[in-house]
Amino acid sequence: MSAKSARCPICGQPAQAATRPFCGPACRDRNLLQWLGEGYRVPGTSASENLQKNDIEGLDSEAD
Numbered sequence: 712m713s714a715k716s717a718r719c720p721i722c723g724q725p726a727q728a729a730t731r732p733f734c735g736p737a738c739r740d741r742n743l744l745q746w747l748g749e750g751y752r753v754p755g756t757s758a759s760e761n762l763q764k765n766d767i768e769g770l771d772s773e774a775d
Contacts, residue, residue, distance in 0.1 A: 724738075
């Protein structure tokens with residue numbers, strides 16, 4: 712992807728060099744807030760389920 716065709720992943724506007732890959736501070740900050748607010752998540756079991764399993768079966772039990 713060339714520098715001229717780079718687009719902001721939030722709004723699709725052309726990316727600016729100072730805030731790359733975003734078009735400006737507003738989209739950069741919106742992306743940061745998504746990370747901080749857990750808006751981007753990877754599916755999986757919750758931590759409490761894993762802790763309960765470890766309490767019952769022990770840490771050296773076989774993996775799922």
